[in-house]
Amino acid sequence: MIDIVVVLVMSVPMLLFAIYPGVKAGEFFEKRFDIAQDHKKTITIVTTIVFALTLSLFLHFYRF
Numbered sequence: 001m002i003d004i005v006v007v008l009v010m011s012v013p014m015l016l017f018a019i020y021p022g023v024k025a026g027e028f029f030e031k032r033f034d035i036a037q038d039h040k041k042t043i044t045i046v047t048t049i050v051f052a053l054t055l056s057l058f059l060h061f062y063r064f
Contacts, residue, residue: 022048
């Protein structure tokens with residue numbers, strides 16, 4: 001249980017690093033598949049959150 005809480009807390013600062021890939025993914029899908037603006041916003045937000053969680057998971061569980 002504590003691992004989940006730590007990962008979620010660590011994902012908040014990781015949002016700073018995940019914004020750029022999220023925006024680029026939204027632009028890519030908009031150009032490639034000609035999606036609407038609403039779907040672009042959804043893809044950007046979901047990609048940003050998933051990337052932030054992935055970064056925090058790697059930081060928490062990867063031991064040097």
